[in-house]
Amino acid sequence: MASSRSASRPKGNIEERAGSLRVRVFAGNDPVTNRQVYLRATIPGTSDASWRKAENKLTEFRAQVIKQRTVASTVPFAHAVDEWMKTSEVVDSTRDGYVNYIERYIRPALGKVAVRKIDARTLEGFYAELRRCRKRCDRKPFIEHKTEEEHDCAKAGCKEHVCKPLAKSTVRQIHSIISGTLSAAVRWDWIDSNPAQIARRPRPKPPEPDPPTPAEAAKLAEAAFKLDEDWGVLVWLVMTTGIRRGELCALRFSRIDFDEGVIDLRKNWVNGKEKDTKTHQSRRIALDTETLVLLKEQRERVKARRAKAELDFSDDLFVFSSTQAPDHSKPYPPNAITQRYKDMAAREGVKTHFHALRHYSATELLSAGVDLRTVAGRLGHGGGGATTLRVYAAWVAASDRKAAEILASRMPKRNKTFD
CATH class of the missing domain: 1.10.150.130 (Tyrosine recombinase, N-terminal domain)
Incomplete structure (x- = not known):
């Protein structure tokens, strides 16, 4: 059977092996490794029906290889x-x-x-x-x-x-x-x-949020206010709202409703430009009483600075600004915030980074039993809380355990009798 039906074709072959038929067609060299690539298939059995299937598969492979060589395939x-x-x-x-x-x-x-x-x-x-x-x-x-020109490797630092x-x-x-x-x-x-x-790519690293402890957060907030009031309010605001760094830099007084106690986040500051938020969606975050008071005091400080410089105050001014722009006409540079916070944390002996303040806000809310959708809304996570659940799964589980204990504590007590 194998010798009569056989096997060799100009663009591929069918071989009988161990009770089955193997179809193989050369498809060229792998563009990355330059190794030869073959299209292969195994058809169970050696009956006439199996041979017909194998021949159909051979025709299919040939057509696939020819298709790869059409005019369109020449597009690099x-x-x-x-x-x-x-x-x-x-x-x-x-x-x-x-x-x-x-x-x-x-x-x-x-x-x-x-x-x-x-x-x-x-x-x-x-x-x-x-x-x-x-x-x-x-x-x-x-x-x-280090260079393509003639050089002394020792002097050029080649390694x-x-x-x-x-x-x-x-x-x-x-x-x-x-x-x-x-x-x-x-x-x-x-x-x-x-x-x-369908290609496999490296799996993403599981998120491992590492927020500061409540004691460390209190220590950092106190240190921030000691440096200056503006910086203290900035750190405090991130702790209580979980606002992103770019959103913090782009925040203007016009986006704070001091009567309702709400921040309306619509913009993000990236590479020296004001753009949409990361998710391209605006969100409103409620403020607690103390945070609202701190922001009102911040506004009064900015008004005083503008008046001293004989400039009018406008709600369109940025809430936070570096010493390079004392009139608050320009935002605090994001990288400068990160570096200043890093230096402050190092002086206080706390191993952390600025983004961890966002983690702190999220984990504290979840630990307090605040529902997942509310936390996701404050953080600006999309997917109805799917991102929040993926990143803060451990804290969500702890919150769920706390909810179970609370519910059990409200159940009527049973009087048990034992024989």
């Missing part, structure tokens, strides 16, 4: 990603990050590869290479030269290459760019499906 990935970048709607800071990833990692590896030749295996191999070494070296020792893996989060960002490009290629009829949708 570099051209596709450039076209996608022209049409994608992303903020400037995100676009800058995308360009960096494209030029440093994507274009050198996949730029010349035809779009149709990129499959899930190609992408998974690419991601694995980046996780092993961001330069995708061939594992052979070499010197990383022997040491493999450094790319972070999982960075590889996931690269995957997003590739997936977006291939989705566009599907819409433009360059390919039939997006292989990035």
Whole structure:
């Protein structure tokens, strides 16, 4: 049977092995590893019906290989990603990050590869290479030269290459760019499906919020007020509202309803520009009495400063500003806030960072039994609390346990009798 029906074809073959039929067609070389790639399938049995199935599969594989060599397949990935970048709607800071990833990692590896030749295996191999070494070296020792011109390596500071893996989060960002490009290629009829949708990428690191303890938070708040009143109010506001750093910098007096005790968050300060919030949605956060008093005092201080400089006060002024803009016409630079807070925490002997104040606000609310949807709303999390639950799962569980104990304490007591 095997010798008569057999097996060899110009673009593939069928082989009888151990009671089954193996179909194999050469599909070219892997664009990342340059290894030969074959399309394979195993058909159980060796009956006439099995042979017909095998021959149909061989025809299918041949058609697939031919399709990869059509005119559309000549479109290189570099051209596709450039076209996608022209049409994608992303903020400037995100676009800058995308360009960096494209030029440093994507274009050198996949730029010349035809779009149709990129499959899930190609992408998974690419991601694995980046996780092993961001330069995708061939594992052979070499010197990383500081310049391409003739030079003395000792004087120039050239060093022997040491493999450094790319972070999982960075590889996931690269995957997003590739997936977006291939989705566009599907819409433009360059390919039939997006292989990035089935390709495995590194799993995201589980969120591990590490908020300061209540004692540490109290210590930090006291230290902030000792530095100056403005800085104290700033730190206090983040602790009590969980407001994002960019939202804090973009906050203007006009967005504070002092009568209702509510902050209306609509803007975010990123790279020296005022933009929409991170989720592109506005939200209103209720203020407690003490926080509202502190913000009123902040407004009076700003009024006094403006009057001293013979300037009029306007509700359009920023609530917080650095010493470089004492008239509050410009916001406090986000990076300056982070650095100042870091220095203050180090002096107080507390190992933390500015974003942890947002975690502190969330965990304290959850620990106090505030419902998940309310906490998510204050933080500006989307998905009806799905993000909040994923990030603060441990505190949600503790809150649920507390709720169970509260309910049990309200149940009528039973008188037990024992024989």
